[in-house]
Amino acid sequence: MSALIELSGVRKTYRSGTVEFEALRGVDTVIAEGEYAAVIGPSGSGKSTLMNILGCLDVPTEGRYVLAGEDTSSLDEAALAAIRNRRIGFVFQQFHLLASMPAWRNVELPLVYAGVSRAERRERAVEALTRVGLADRVDNRPGQLSGGQQQRVAVARALVTEPDLLLADEPTGNLDSGSTRDVLALFDELHDAGRTIVLITHEPDVAARAGRNLVIDDGLITTDRVRAGAR
Amino acid sequence: MSWWETVRSGLGAIRAHRLRSALTVLGIVIGISSVILTVGLGQGAQHEVEDQIDALGSNLLIVSPGSTTDSSTGRRGGFGSASTLTGADATALADPDAVPDAAAVAPATTGSVALVNGDTNWTTSLVGTTPAWLRVRSRELAAGRFFTADETARAADVVVIGSDTASELFGPRSPVGQQVTVDGTRLTVVGVLSASGSSATGTSEDDQAVVPLGTASRLTGSTSDAVSTIYVEASGEGTLAAAYQEVQALLATRHGVTTADADFSIATQESLVETANQTNRTFTVLLGGVAGISLLVGGIGVMNIMLVSVTERVREIGLRKALGATPRAIRRQFLVEASLLGLTGGLVGVLIGVVGAQVLPHFIDQAVAVSLLATVAALATALALGVGFGVYPATRAARLTPIDALRSE
Known part of the structure; x- marks a missing residue:
């Protein structure tokens, strides 16, 4: 399978005043299309920085990040926004749904920025919500949904543009165990359907669902383990 | 988006x-x-x-007693200055040889008077003037006639009243030919002015009594020949400036003053608007x-x-x-x-x-x-x-x- 993500020599240095802090100190890795990878590490290990760079929310200070054959290192903010819109679907720990809008309006949001027509947006949003099992909650506002349902709305929003990469940052961090099972099962399904998923977590049980575990510590990938039998 | x-x-x-x-x-x-x-x-x-200023009539020069500091921004008046303009001045200005560009000249005195008709008593403003007043003020009559030059010369006991005055004193009846009394003097109403609708400086143009100049002096007990305003209508828009010069020169000569320290002022419609x-x-x-x-x-x-x-x-x-x-x-x-x-x-x-x-x-x-x-x-x-x-x-x-x-x- 061809590579979706190629990181080579990625460094990220944060500067506050005269103090420099190196969050990533040379990360090299390749994630293939269709892979389900979990990035694990304690807080402060650099996994959030890695997630930001993978999500094109931030650019590396040094090194190259090639996503689907496109080198993102030299792109400006507008071009990065377009890549996020087209290629990446985000799932956040805090869901980040807009409280004033019903579920389907939250889901269609990425399509608004992609310039999709109104009628098609609604259709695709409902379709995505159906795929995550919320066909009957299309018009509910986030406040009327449980945490697990809210996260499923967020997953629907991440999927609605048919992105190359589903990037989930601690997706179960705010969920009870029942909802956690639901959401992880949904990820399994999406993986089975061929979707590339990168999941950032500090919970070993969550990481265990992924076919591949990348352990990051002190700004470096220390372990790269592929689970037996994983694709 | x-x-x-x-x-x-x-x-x-x-x-x-x-x-x-x-x-x-x-x-x-x-x-x-x-x-x-x-x-x-x-x-x-x-x-x-x-x-309101339009209603004064066009091509009009308004001569007032008192000196001007600036023709457009103000004038200096004061005690004694009121007497500097007289009916004789108006007569002189009406001479077509002296002021060839004047088409009409009307002096006017103002005062207040109580008109009585039977039980009805009505206080209104009194204007003493000459027949030319009708023309220079661009007024028209609704009924009757204006007083004549002859009546003016005789200081006859006739009066022309405004439309509001007429309705206050006579109600719906026609006032023409009726009599009103002022301090025992009986005045015959000879005409009623058409409503003008405008009210310059708060007093209505439609509530006034217009009488011959001499009659007004008699009614108010004034012995002097002083008038408060002389209206001069120029013969045309183009001659307004010339008329202004002529009026100014004549009055300066008559009063023995120079135009710089004149004891009168001349306002044009334009300067009033300004x-x-x-x-x-x-x-x-x-x-x-x-x-x-x-x-x-x-x-x-x-x-x-x-x-x-x-x-x-x-x-x-x-x-x-x-x-x-x-x-x-x-x-x-x-x-x-x-x-x-x-x-x-x-x-x-x-x-x-x-x-x-x-x-x-x-x-x-x-x-x-x-x-x-x-x-x-x-x-x-x-x-x-x-x-x-x-x-x-x-x-x-x-x-x-x-x-x-x-x-x-």
């Missing part, structure tokens, strides 16, 4: 914070409506004064300035709200950016929101201003002219305020990095 989408989502955001949006808009509404009303009041007053407009302009500028400041305060209110909005919605901005909104789309979103607030305030302000302009005259007896220019300018200002004061918050929103924005609590 298309403009229409942006407007739609802007409206959604405004609706989501109804109270806050309404309070923001209120500042603009007050600013815009007060601009429209103050400018309207100024212009209304200006039109009124212009109408003076009145200058006063009105000052007030309009003053009031408009105050209204403008309130508009500015309203604009700062919009900026304030937009800044609060940016701060409050940092996470939303971060999310939108993560989902693919470019900095431009974010900036546009906040600009459109601010513009919509400004425009809404502007429209409501214009509405209140226009309605106020219709309602206000019923309470303050002052016409309010709504000027299209002021209205359009006010709307444009409201929109500009929205855009202008929206730029800074919008730029701030656009500059947020998605990660920081998403992380904020």
Whole structure:
């Protein structure tokens, strides 16, 4: 399978005043299309920085990040926004749904920025919500949904543009165990359907669902383990 | 993201914070409506004064006693100065050899008089003049006739009354041929003036009694030949300046003064309009300035709200950016929101201003002219305020990095 993500020599240095802090100190890795990878590490290990760079929310200070054959290192903010819109679907720990809008309006949001027509947006949003099992909650506002349902709305929003990469940052961090099972099962399904998923977590049980575990510590990938039998 | 989408989502955001949006808009509404009303009041007053001066008649020179400091801005009067203009002056001015460009000359004295008809007693202003008065004041008769030159010479006991005076004294009956009494003197009403509708300086042009010059002196017990005004109508618009010179030269010679220290002043219709407009302009500028400041305060209110909005919605901005909104789309979103607030305030302000302009005259007896220019300018200002004061918050929103924005609590 061809590579979706190629990181080579990625460094990220944060500067506050005269103090420099190196969050990533040379990360090299390749994630293939269709892979389900979990990035694990304690807080402060650099996994959030890695997630930001993978999500094109931030650019590396040094090194190259090639996503689907496109080198993102030299792109400006507008071009990065377009890549996020087209290629990446985000799932956040805090869901980040807009409280004033019903579920389907939250889901269609990425399509608004992609310039999709109104009628098609609604259709695709409902379709995505159906795929995550919320066909009957299309018009509910986030406040009327449980945490697990809210996260499923967020997953629907991440999927609605048919992105190359589903990037989930601690997706179960705010969920009870029942909802956690639901959401992880949904990820399994999406993986089975061929979707590339990168999941950032500090919970070993969550990481265990992924076919591949990348352990990051002190700004470096220390372990790269592929689970037996994983694709 | 298309403009229409942006407007739609802007409206959604405004609706989501109804109270806050309404309070923001209120500042603009007050600013815009007060601009429209103050400018309207100024212009209304200006039109009124212009109408009154127009009603004086065209090509008119108004000679008053007292010296001028500046022909257009004021005149110096005082005790004794009232006697510097006499009926003899008027007679001299009426000489076509001395003042060839004058078409008509009418002296006038003013006073107050109580007219009695049976049980009815009515106090009105008294004008003593000559038959030329009708022409120089551009008045017409509704009934009867004006008094004649012969009656003027004889100081006959005749009177021409205004239309309001007629209805006060005689009700619906025709006053022509009837008699009114003033301090025991019986005056015969020979004519009634047509209504002019205008009311110069508070006294109605339609409530007065016009009598021959000599009769007026008798009624008021005056022994001097002094008059308060001499109206000189030039023979045409082109001869007004020449007539002005002739009148000035003749009166200076008769009074033994130079034109520089003249004891009389000559006003033209133009100079009266000028003076009145200058006063009105000052007030309009003053009031408009105050209204403008309130508009500015309203604009700062919009900026304030937009800044609060940016701060409050940092996470939303971060999310939108993560989902693919470019900095431009974010900036546009906040600009459109601010513009919509400004425009809404502007429209409501214009509405209140226009309605106020219709309602206000019923309470303050002052016409309010709504000027299209002021209205359009006010709307444009409201929109500009929205855009202008929206730029800074919008730029701030656009500059947020998605990660920081998403992380904020």
